[in-house]
Amino acid sequence: MNNLNLILPEIFISLSVMFLLILGVFKKNSSQLTFNLSLVTILVAIILTVNETFSVNRIMLFNDSVVIDRMATLMKIITLIGGFLVLGISSNYLKTFKIFKIEYPILILSSVLGMMIMISSNDLMVFYMGLELQSLALYVLATFNRDQSKSSEAGLKYFVLSALSSGLLLYGCSLIYGFSGSTNFDVIANQLTSNEYALTFGIVFILVGLAFKISAVPFHMWAPDVYEGSPTTVTLFFTMVPKIAALTVFIRFLYVPFLNLIDQWQMIIVFLSIASMIFGAIAAIGQTNIKRLVAYSSIGHIGYTLAGLATGSNDGIQSSIIYISIYVVMNLALFSCLLMLKRNDQYYEDIDDLSGLSKNHPLLSLSLLIILFSLAGIPPLAGFFAKFYVFKAVIEQSMYFLAIVGLLSTVIAAFYYLRIIKIIYFDKEKEKYDSDHGLWLKFSLTFSTILILLYFIFPSQLIEVVSRISII
Amino acid sequence: MNFPILSSLILLPIIGALFLFFTRNKDGNNLTAKYVALFTTIVNFLISIYLWISFDQTTSSFQFVEERIWIKDFINYKVGVDGISILFILLTTFITPLCIVSVNNTVKNRLRDFLIAILIMESFMIGVFCALDLVVFYLFFEAGLIPMFLIIGIWGGPKRVYSAFKFFLYTLLGSVLMLVAIISIYWISGTTDVIALYELGIDAKYQNLLWLAFFSSFAVKTPMWPVHTWLPDAHVEAPTAGSVLLAAILLKMAGYGFIRFSLGLFPVASEVFTPLVYTLSVIAIIFTSFIALMQEDMKKLIAYSSVAHMGFVTLGIFTLQQQGIEGSILQMLSHGLVSAALFLCVGVVYDRMHSRLIKSYGGIVTIIPKYSILFMLFTLAALGLPGTFGFVGEFLILMGAFKDNFLVAVIASFGVILGAAYMLWLYKRVVFGKLVNEDLKQMVDLNRSEYLILTCLAVPTLFFGFYPEPLFNTIEVSVSDLINLHNLNIASK
Numbered sequence: 001m002n003n004l005n006l007i008l009p010e011i012f013i014s015l016s017v018m019f020l021l022i023l024g025v026f027k028k029n030s031s032q033l034t035f036n037l038s039l040v041t042i043l044v045a046i047i048l049t050v051n052e053t054f055s056v057n058r059i060m061l062f063n064d065s066v067v068i069d070r071m072a073t074l075m076k077i078i079t080l081i082g083g084f085l086v087l088g089i090s091s092n093y094l095k096t097f098k099i100f101k102i103e104y105p106i107l108i109l110s111s112v113l114g115m116m117i118m119i120s121s122n123d124l125m126v127f128y129m130g131l132e133l134q135s136l137a138l139y140v141l142a143t144f145n146r147d148q149s150k151s152s153e154a155g156l157k158y159f160v161l162s163a164l165s166s167g168l169l170l171y172g173c174s175l176i177y178g179f180s181g182s183t184n185f186d187v188i189a190n191q192l193t194s195n196e197y198a199l200t201f202g203i204v205f206i207l208v209g210l211a212f213k214i215s216a217v218p219f220h221m222w223a224p225d226v227y228e229g230s231p232t233t234v235t236l237f238f239t240m241v242p243k244i245a246a247l248t249v250f251i252r253f254l255y256v257p258f259l260n261l262i263d264q265w266q267m268i269i270v271f272l273s274i275a276s277m278i279f280g281a282i283a284a285i286g287q288t289n290i291k292r293l294v295a296y297s298s299i300g301h302i303g304y305t306l307a308g309l310a311t312g313s314n315d316g317i318q319s320s321i322i323y324i325s326i327y328v329v330m331n332l333a334l335f336s337c338l339l340m341l342k343r344n345d346q347y348y349e350d351i352d353d354l355s356g357l358s359k360n361h362p363l364l365s366l367s368l369l370i371i372l373f374s375l376a377g378i379p380p381l382a383g384f385f386a387k388f389y390v391f392k393a394v395i396e397q398s399m400y401f402l403a404i405v406g407l408l409s410t411v412i413a414a415f416y417y418l419r420i421i422k423i424i425y426f427d428k429e430k431e432k433y434d435s436d437h438g439l440w441l442k443f444s445l446t447f448s449t450i451l452i453l454l455y456f457i458f459p460s461q462l463i464e465v466v467s468r469i470s471i472i
Numbered sequence: 473m474n475f476p477i478l479s480s481l482i483l484l485p486i487i488g489a490l491f492l493f494f495t496r497n498k499d500g501n502n503l504t505a506k507y508v509a510l511f512t513t514i515v516n517f518l519i520s521i522y523l524w525i526s527f528d529q530t531t532s533s534f535q536f537v538e539e540r541i542w543i544k545d546f547i548n549y550k551v552g553v554d555g556i557s558i559l560f561i562l563l564t565t566f567i568t569p570l571c572i573v574s575v576n577n578t579v580k581n582r583l584r585d586f587l588i589a590i591l592i593m594e595s596f597m598i599g600v601f602c603a604l605d606l607v608v609f610y611l612f613f614e615a616g617l618i619p620m621f622l623i624i625g626i627w628g629g630p631k632r633v634y635s636a637f638k639f640f641l642y643t644l645l646g647s648v649l650m651l652v653a654i655i656s657i658y659w660i661s662g663t664t665d666v667i668a669l670y671e672l673g674i675d676a677k678y679q680n681l682l683w684l685a686f687f688s689s690f691a692v693k694t695p696m697w698p699v700h701t702w703l704p705d706a707h708v709e710a711p712t713a714g715s716v717l718l719a720a721i722l723l724k725m726a727g728y729g730f731i732r733f734s735l736g737l738f739p740v741a742s743e744v745f746t747p748l749v750y751t752l753s754v755i756a757i758i759f760t761s762f763i764a765l766m767q768e769d770m771k772k773l774i775a776y777s778s779v780a781h782m783g784f785v786t787l788g789i790f791t792l793q794q795q796g797i798e799g800s801i802l803q804m805l806s807h808g809l810v811s812a813a814l815f816l817c818v819g820v821v822y823d824r825m826h827s828r829l830i831k832s833y834g835g836i837v838t839i840i841p842k843y844s845i846l847f848m849l850f851t852l853a854a855l856g857l858p859g860t861f862g863f864v865g866e867f868l869i870l871m872g873a874f875k876d877n878f879l880v881a882v883i884a885s886f887g888v889i890l891g892a893a894y895m896l897w898l899y900k901r902v903v904f905g906k907l908v909n910e911d912l913k914q915m916v917d918l919n920r921s922e923y924l925i926l927t928c929l930a931v932p933t934l935f936f937g938f939y940p941e942p943l944f945n946t947i948e949v950s951v952s953d954l955i956n957l958h959n960l961n962i963a964s965k
Contacts, residue, residue: 362496362585373618378644379611388607388651395655403655407648414644418621418637426625426633456611460544 003061005052006068007120009045009076013113016041017106024102031102035091038105042084042112049076064184065123067252071469074321075119075248082241082328083112088440089339090233096345097231099145107144108237111137115245122256124173124183127249131169131213134242135162141237142230154229161222162212169209175202188257200264206253207268213246216306217275220299227295232347235291236335239298240328247305247324251317254309255471262312269310274405276303281412285419290338290349293416294331297375300413301327307406308390311397318466319389325462326386326455333371333448336441340364343433351420356429365424367449374452376417377410382455389463476538478551478602481519481561482595485568488512489591492584502583506572509587513569513594520565527558529945532953534604534667542608547664550604555950556801559943560601560721560728563808566932567720568594570925571713574816579627579711586627586713589619593717600725606654606664606733613689613725614647620714620722628709635702635709642702646692653685657737669737673961676740683741686734693726696786697756700779707775708828712819715771719778719811724804727785731797735789735954739961742790749790750880756783757887764894770818770828773898774811777854780887781807787884788869792958796872797951802943803865806853806933810862813850813929817843820922821902824915830898835907840917844903846926851899853933855892860937 004011020034020041027033053076058069087108094100114134121127139162143155177183179198180191192199208219215223227235254265280300287293305327308320341348358365374383387410394403455462492505528535537552553561571590579586596619599612617640625636658664661672674682692699703723707715735742757780764776781803788800820843821836822828837844853860856867866888873881907913918926936943 378618379614384611384614388655391651392655392658395652396659400652400656403652404649407652408645411641411645411648415637415641418640421621422625422633422637425622426636459542463543 003059006056006059006061007066008052009048009080010113010116010120012048013041013045013109013116017109017113020102020106020109024106031100034102035087035100035105038109039084039087041109042080042087046077046080046084049073049080060122064186065126066120067122068120069469071248071251071321071471072120074465074469075244076116078325078328079112079115079119079241079244082244082332083108083237085332085440085444086233086237086240089236089336089438089444092438092441093231093233093339093347096342096347097145099231103140104144107137107141110134111141111237112241115241118245119248121249122185122252124176124185127253128166128170128173130245131249132166134245135166135213138162138238138242141234142226144234145231148229150229151231152229154226157222157229158226165209165212165219168205168212172202172205172207172209175199175205185252185256189259192257192260196261196264199258200261203258203261203265204268207265207272210246210250210253211272214243214250214302215295215299216272216302217279217299220276220279223299224292224295227298228289228291232291232335232339232349235294236331239294239331239335243298243302244324244328247309247320250309251320251471255317259312259472266310266312269306270399270402273303273306273310274402276300276306277406277409278303278412281409281416284413284416287416288351290351290354290420293351293420294334297413297416298331300409301375303409304387304390304406307402308393310402311393311399313393313397314470314472315396316390316393317471318463318469319393321466321469322389322462323386325466326382326452329448329451330371330375330383332444333367333452334375336445336448337364337368337371339441340437340445341433342437343431348433351423353430354420354424355427357424359429360432361435367445368424369421370449370453372417372421376414378414380456382452385455385459477519477523478536478553478598479538481516481523481565482551482599482602484516484519485512485591485594485598489588489595492588492591496584505584505587506576509572509591510569512591513565513572516594516598517565517569520562523553524558524562524946527553527555527946529555530949532950537604546658547605547607549608550665550667551599551602551608552604552667553602555947556731556954557601557728559801559805559946560724561598563724563805564594564597564601564721567716567808567812570812570816570928571716573921573925574716574819575713576921579713582626586623586711589623590713590717593619593623597721597725601728604666606657606666606669609666609729609733610647610651610654613729614644616722616725617643620718623714623717624706624710627711627714629711630709631705632709635705638702639706642692642699646689646699649685650689653682656682656685666732666736670957674737679738679741680744683734683738683745686729686738687745690726690729690734691752693729694723694782694786695726695779696752696783697759697779698752700756700760703779704772704775707778707815708769708771712815712822715815715819716812719775719815720808723778723782724808727782727789727800727804730786730789731801731954735792735797735958739958742792742958743962746790746792749786750877753783753787753790754880754883754887756780757787757884758890761887761890761894765890765897768830770821770830770898770902771815772828773830773894774814774818777891777894778807778811780891781811781854784866784869784884784887787880788865788872791869791872791876792955793872793875794952794955795868796876797955798944798947799865799868799870799872801865801947801951802861802936802940803869805943806861806865806936809929809933810850810853813846813926813933814854816922816925816929817847817850820918821915825911830901832909833902833912834905834909835903836912836915837903838907839912839915842917842923846918846930847903848899849930849933850926851895853937855895856888858937859934861933861940863937864940 111134117130145151284296374381534552542549596616603609760779767773788796853862856862
């Protein structure tokens, strides 16, 4: 137990969650205080993570059931930063809907904690515990605006479908345990000798469960409804943070215990990837609600991330991580814009509400222009590089079919991004929106847009950080 | 290392655009904005003239090369010019200020944004012509889609949305395959540096597929038959300055790409696919000439004539003869000047009468004589009359083609006749004939800025028509080395 300092961030967050809960119960009107303290908590957790684990190469804890390596550290930092920004942005939105309650920051903290456990897990049990912790918090968050039937519906749908997928996942875990005699990833890797077909069943069940969590086609059905119904800030949280954790687990699960079975699972991932890319691109075309559209576009983007995973090489893993990092930034920027569409205490979410935005809000529309072209993957914006690395890794493995299908689906996807740009720039203008936004919103939009726009000047830095990750 | 002159050529318009962006105000003092943009582009033109003067014409190696680490162990930012690319840079920096002068007649709203788009466009176009790394080239090549999409979509005509989408998606579709090819080249050869790739060469067994991937991108951009349909739409709907940029420079990116990449990197495949290019070029020349004859819209007619002219260019490039390639380069330059001028000419009458239909004009020669004279000059240049710039390129291309393939050359020669037919017929219907439409009598002749622009275009059109020697001197060594390299590669296979 002499390495306990490595999980100091997790310990700190769990203690804070408990403390904040007690504080919220005993002190009246403490929502602002809880809110601020939660922000501080995440900030401290970021500092602790950087401080304690940044230089760690790979250390195992608790009978090898928790792993701290470079990937875990990087993904935790991204998760924490994501959680921090989402929490910061949320306050104005929640106040507008009069749901600014103590539970919100605490739930966000708990789900972040769950994700951090997922990211570090090296054991099926630990992984499942982390997963359930974050899911439970997310169910409640999805229904947070409980007076609106859509929000309740979203929460319920998410709960039912997610519970189903958790069941499948657990079944897969038990199959793997039964055939390999262990839940530990490293032990399973060593046990892989004979019963490979039986193990494949377990892998498939777990993959289905994980695909559910990251909403890859054909397990995506919950995403559009939940994204549309949840409060916008929660949707932002959905699109950014859980994906990072789920992707990390995906990588670890496929590459640590089951790398030798790559022939068995590679085709599944390729199928998930191609289906997500194509379906995400085509289904988004007909949408009228921006949040639904983002749901489909996130399905498509998950497809590209999976394409990197399907390669079975370190380059592929790294490209997936780069992709998800850039995607998180683009999503943050897009939702910051969406949260700025506010008039008389009402938020607007339809694509048509963007009509002629460029006349009255030139800066906001310019940011949207940059973000949307970046999401479409047009150079020289960051989104292009994300795709570029993924396809570089894919082509390296001579998977030309995947690369060509992927790139062709970017052309289809470009259509619906262009459609939004067309509505913003070419169509008739509507009423003005409020122009005074909170500092958080302004900051996150400016910060992320500049990152997207100027990424091409210094592309090496991100690669350098990511290139130190090696799983295989 | 010396002063990074090419990077400053690329950056200067962006700096101008940033300046315009940050000095925007509510009432929008548009005149200042225009002067700032004009000043930036003229300085850029002067720098490129200096570049041409200090360019060493006796060597075919790349000059003014700059190289910086961009993505470590992967891509370097590398730019440089040789005899072929320098002329395209000159063309770009020459046309852009003229576009900016022309806007006060055509663009009514959001002038400042329009100027920003044009300046950014100029940066990307210069970048395309001097990039010496495949990824850098792709970056500039694709990035140009964004400003052009906005130029067509925001300031275009009634069907602008359809045209902008068509333009964007067609070009993107062609280009993504090129991206696959570029990444594949990286894995095959370990580098995307063009100079290194020239020396290394690419294994013949990969060349055919790679060539086709590049071809899909360039063919759309050129545009070649049958993927040319985006061009007439884009031209018709784009504002005059946009059409000028599109015709004069954007189309040349593909021709340049054919010479630099298709010929340079894939010599064996170029030889294999020559019949394909010949067929498509000849169809483009004859077929689109007939279509041009049938057009009722002036801009559409000129757009189709562009397709036909670019057909000559691709034909010339793949003759793989000295004359053919030189002719193609000159044809691209002359088409850059002449088509720009023709679109401006259409713009002039459109601004006055708000109609592009041929039948709403006729007999304007007595009303606006100055315009008619200049229009005449460009019409003749477009059909390739000896003594104009248009003749030099077309003649050389046909000469190269006769050396290589007699039948193709004969068919292509009919294109010249057809070209004369549709251009002269257009001129006759618009300028001569009986004055039917009474409204035409109120037309005023060219104003000062229009006169200036058209004269600026007329001077080089005539000058290089009589004396193309300076251009030949610049491209000669580079082209002959390219062909030598090509023959060497073929012989060694």
